Amino acid sequence: MADTSSRRPRRRAKQPTIAEVAREAGVSAITVSRVLNTPESVRETTRRRVEAAIETVGYVPNRLAGSLASAQSRFIAVIVPSLSNIVFTEVIQGLQATFEARGYQILLGNTDYDLQREDQLVGTFLGWSPAALVITGLRHSEVCGRRLRQWEGPIVEIMELGTAIDLNVGLDHLKAGRCMAGHLRERGYRRVVYVGAQMARDYRARLRYEGHCEVLAAAGLEAPLLDMDQLGQFETGARALDQVLATHPETEAIHFANDDLATGALLHANRLGIAVPQRIAIAGFNGLAIGQHVTPRLTSIASPRELIGRRAAQAVLARLDGEATVDGPLDVGFTLMAGEST
Amino acid sequence: MADTSSRRPRRRAKQPTIAEVAREAGVSAITVSRVLNTPESVRETTRRRVEAAIETVGYVPNRLAGSLASAQSRFIAVIVPSLSNIVFTEVIQGLQATFEARGYQILLGNTDYDLQREDQLVGTFLGWSPAALVITGLRHSEVCGRRLRQWEGPIVEIMELGTAIDLNVGLDHLKAGRCMAGHLRERGYRRVVYVGAQMARDYRARLRYEGHCEVLAAAGLEAPLLDMDQLGQFETGARALDQVLATHPETEAIHFANDDLATGALLHANRLGIAVPQRIAIAGFNGLAIGQHVTPRLTSIASPRELIGRRAAQAVLARLDGEATVDGPLDVGFTLMAGEST
DNA sequence: CGGTTCAATGTTAGCGCTAACATCCATTGT
DNA sequence: ACAATGGATGTTAGCGCTAACATTGAACCG
Structure with missing residues (x-):
């Protein structure tokens, strides 16, 4: 029968291994490993010899093996x-x-x-x-x-x-929602709609809405919510504005769940010739760069992402x-x- | 002396290993491995037993080990x-x-x-x-x-x-540069500046500029370049517009290396009351969503990213x-x- | 009914590296 | 002078998994 001790040629003639480097440098494998991981524990001359060997054989350490052995990746x-x-x-x-x-x-x-x-x-x-x-x-x-x-x-x-x-x-999203709602109250807006996108899955937007509600409730105001099903993008913001103006024409301000929505709405208002904030005020969340470049500049809450x-x-x-x-x-x-x- | 065959307790009482699962299921390790990797090669009943064992011991395969052994990650x-x-x-x-x-x-x-x-x-x-x-x-x-x-x-x-x-x-950036320059030529613009940001490192923008140059040269026109050192963001585009208007007031159109720059410039023009495209035309590259929401809509080349x-x-x-x-x-x-x- | 076949499962030996311990030898202290 | 010390290096045995081959046993065949 076949000699079971000489079966398989497993190694796929790939990259050189640490053993090749060790042979080349005339040291043991562990010394090469030390040069790589704790160079200060190897004598200067040995280290240099090993480094040269690494260079000549073109060794690239196999990190899978290293991580497996050391249980650290x-x-x-x-x-x-x-x-x-x-x-x-x-x-x-x-x-x-x-x-x-x-x-x-x-x-x-x-x-x-x-x-x-x-x-x-x-x-x-x-x-x-x-x-x-x-x-x-x-x-x-x-x-x-x-x-x-x-x-x-x-x-x-x-x-x-x-x-x-x-x-x-x-950051505290509840507080952020309160903050923006507070700002809108300070500016005197009474009829404020909160607009989100796919809020079922974005619970941080829901938290901000909660904060928003608290503030409005405290002032005895309603806090209607419009939750769009599309993604929270410019286009969705534009549509939301249309929808708010059509279904709640008395609305004075919209508190958007994010700046993409808010910017989309603001640019849409620009396009339609709707005065912001005179006809309707717009606020967002995140403080994206774009908000500082549109006219009027977007009121938002900057999150330090x-x-x-x-x-x-x-x-x-x-x-x-x-x-x-x-x-x-x-x-x-x-x-x-x-x-x-x- | 210490028996060298019983030295080290290496295993860090961590996750269960494939051996635990095998023991639990009453099979060998390789069978568990097969259930995980080639389930079709294991009999239905065995597979179910192994799957149950995996569940009970809460086994999570160690992919470092797997990848090392199979030389595939x-x-x-x-x-x-x-x-x-x-x-x-x-x-x-x-x-x-x-x-x-x-x-x-x-x-x-x-x-x-x-x-x-x-x-x-x-x-x-x-x-x-x-x-x-x-x-x-x-x-x-x-x-x-x-x-x-x-x-x-x-x-x-x-x-x-x-x-x-x-x-x-x-995609072919040279061709894209040519395409946009061709478009600007068709619209009749003759004095066109190309504006990039940190073009030394962004050689794809340089390629587009080359294409741009070819087209203008073919029409016997110059192709001045303005390379901003800031990052290619809105702000930089706004500054570039100022700079072009100040130093090349006769410019009829700006071909920006990307939409961020172009959008920044366009919004800045809006702010300053500069008519786009009457006073100056603006074009970008990438076809970002924002370009379709600004007024006027930004001419750009959509790259299917x-x-x-x-x-x-x-x-x-x-x-x-x-x-x-x-x-x-x-x-x-x-x-x-x-x-x-x- | 012995032999062939094949699907299912097992045994063994690594994959390439590093932890743990062992050894060696030049210093140092007394 | 010799034990104790400690820095540098080596030896060994895994890390947890899978490739390659081996074995088993049931189905199938003439």
């Missing part, structure tokens, strides 16, 4: 609900910049605002033993919550504040470095930007 | 030059949607238009044995090009067309599935969108 799983919303891409940018500077890579997942999808992604990602997990929002499916709590690595829940599994960086990304990354890095971390949620705040649209 | 390295540009986030969205549906994850890298950074990222990413690599552009550092050519996996170079290392999906992502992903998947792939570059084309701004 250098990537960060990031889960966002949407990539079509610029808000999240800005957060990702903040994460990216901070993590990449420290040699961590980002593994990106998109839930499309679907908690089931989120659960699935968390499962997949945890299988990669990421160094940390960044996830949007505080609400997860039950299974997912359990899975997350079981996991030992750092988890940051971003965008909003509340009772988090581990770290938490965000990139900052959220950076702070979240910093919190994770501090944890990974074993530093003491902030206890409790980190509030990045928000700023009311009063433009001429209200 | 389920992620795709994606390298873009910028995340602040919505163009790339839309491409990423297309990639994401297509890859995630097939169970691949995206590992994201950002070069900030720095070829050295690109080289570094490629090095890191290849160490993760990705299933494929998606990289922006055809121009790489020499070292990087060599590294890429050596690698055996599928590589797609996206955004532009030309001589690629492997797969190629994009999400489509680039999807096509790139499809090409990779076809290759990974061993299907015959398209030979040569895949041109996704572009569309001139004539608005009222020209």
